[in-house]
Amino acid sequence: MYFNTGITAGVMGGFMICIIICSTKRKSSTKVKHWFTIKNEKVIESFLKHHGALAQKRYKFSEVKKMTNSFKVKLGEGGFGAVYKGEIHSGCPVAVKILNASKGNGEDFINEVASISRTSHVNVVTLLGFSLEGRKKALIYEFMPNGSLDKFIYNKGLETTASLSWDNLWQIAIGIARGLEYLHSGCNTRILHLDIKPQNILLDENLCPKISDFGLAKLFPRKDSIVSLSYARGTIGYVAPEVCNKHFGGISHKSDVYSYGMMLLEMVGVKKNINAETSQTSEYFPDWIYKRLEQGRDLTTDGVIATQETEIARKMTIVGLWCVQTIPQDRPTMSKVIDMLEGNMNSLEMPPKPILSSPARLVPEFTTSSLQSG
Numbered sequence: 001m002y003f004n005t006g007i008t009a010g011v012m013g014g015f016m017i018c019i020i021i022c023s024t025k026r027k028s029s030t031k032v033k034h035w036f037t038i039k040n041e042k043v044i045e046s047f048l049k050h051h052g053a054l055a056q057k058r059y060k061f062s063e064v065k066k067m068t069n070s071f072k073v074k075l076g077e078g079g080f081g082a083v084y085k086g087e088i089h090s091g092c093p094v095a096v097k098i099l100n101a102s103k104g105n106g107e108d109f110i111n112e113v114a115s116i117s118r119t120s121h122v123n124v125v126t127l128l129g130f131s132l133e134g135r136k137k138a139l140i141y142e143f144m145p146n147g148s149l150d151k152f153i154y155n156k157g158l159e160t161t162a163s164l165s166w167d168n169l170w171q172i173a174i175g176i177a178r179g180l181e182y183l184h185s186g187c188n189t190r191i192l193h194l195d196i197k198p199q200n201i202l203l204d205e206n207l208c209p210k211i212s213d214f215g216l217a218k219l220f221p222r223k224d225s226i227v228s229l230s231y232a233r234g235t236i237g238y239v240a241p242e243v244c245n246k247h248f249g250g251i252s253h254k255s256d257v258y259s260y261g262m263m264l265l266e267m268v269g270v271k272k273n274i275n276a277e278t279s280q281t282s283e284y285f286p287d288w289i290y291k292r293l294e295q296g297r298d299l300t301t302d303g304v305i306a307t308q309e310t311e312i313a314r315k316m317t318i319v320g321l322w323c324v325q326t327i328p329q330d331r332p333t334m335s336k337v338i339d340m341l342e343g344n345m346n347s348l349e350m351p352p353k354p355i356l357s358s359p360a361r362l363v364p365e366f367t368t369s370s371l372q373s374g
């Protein structure tokens with residue numbers, strides 16, 4: 001369990017003790033569970049008190065109920081809870097995430113409020129407010145009418161989904177890169193997102209991408225900081241090798257670069273990286289993409305594309321392959337990624353062939369159960 005949100009040592013200490021005690025006794029005693037919940041709530045309240053200046057507007061839970069019309073329209077459901085459509089005072093549409101009482105021990109809530117409330121960028125979703133009443137926790141975001149990017153990538157070709165042009169995809173890739181570069185070095189603190197994937201990229205009415213879901217985020221002090229995690233966090237398929245096994249290097253902003261690269265390759269390959277299979281054997285997705293690039297084959301599944309589009313697809317592929325290099329130092333920074341995506345195709349160097357042959361080779365030091373499945 002790890003927080004690095006500037007919470008005072010006393011608050012943290014109380015919380016850690018609380019977790020240790022509870023992890024040993026939780027199953028056997030509902031009394032302890034109740035005590036844990038109260039203690040947990042106190043920790044969150046204390047966090048909010050210490051970060052009064054950072055906190056967004058606080059709503060009563062009855063107001064949350066009212067703004068969602070008693071949770072009438074469900075937009076989706078993630079690992080930490082369900083998201084409902086709502087409306088606040090001025091008729092402004094919002095998305096309300098109701099956090100699951102049984103998950104995260106409040107860490108997801110604190111992470112989200114502590115990290116996202118420090119940000120202000122066109123490519124990062126805005127947290128408008130929150131609600132905390134006992135075990136009931138809600139986060140209120142600006143509403144993104146085009147939903148999440150995964151719909152557009154994986155459902156391509158389905159009648160229900162509008163398709164994105166190569167220019168759209170390229171603009172989206174650059175927007176996400178700008179948002180990430182801001183989190184890594186531009187905002188008033190440095191933030192590792194640690195769960196970059198298409199499901200966490202929301203699109204506004206103009207298809208402008210916004211990075212969302214900071215439930216696993218972590219603050220870090222300096223650009224080149226190596227951070228430590230006491231459990232692997234992220235989503236299988238996007239999580240960088242070093243997050244699972246320290247022999248691959250330290251966890252840093254380059255871990256987000258890896259996840260970004262995998263997402264970029266999915267945007268080009270139009271499928272989930274974890275399902276990429278050829279003949280009988282399952283193949284490491286970047287390997288599959290690399291071979292297609294080497295063979296000069298179309299990088300889209302839908303056949304012939306125009307020259308300008310081919311160039312965008314090749315550019316995104318090459319950048320994606322640089323980002324998923326196994327050794328963190330071999331990956332570019334996000335500002336370099338922006339330069340590469342915006343620059344001339346001819347100035348891009350071909351990346352080395354990805355060396356991991358299978359995600360199974362990661363040999364996690366942590367159990368994979370601490371990672372979400374994609």
Ligand SMILES: Nc1ncnc2c1ncn2[C@@H]1O[C@H](COP(=O)(O)OP(=O)(O)OP(=O)(O)O)[C@@H](O)[C@H]1O
Pocket residue numbers: 075076077078079080081082083094095097125141142143144145147148195199200202212213372
């Ligand atoms: N601000 C928003 N505007 C519109 N739709 C949203 C918004 N936030 C979330 N959603 C919808 O709700 C779904 C669930 O979001 P959520 O962030 O809870 O989970 P996830 O990212 O899909 O999964 P996980 O939390 O497990 O990583 C999203 O996929 C998206 O379709």
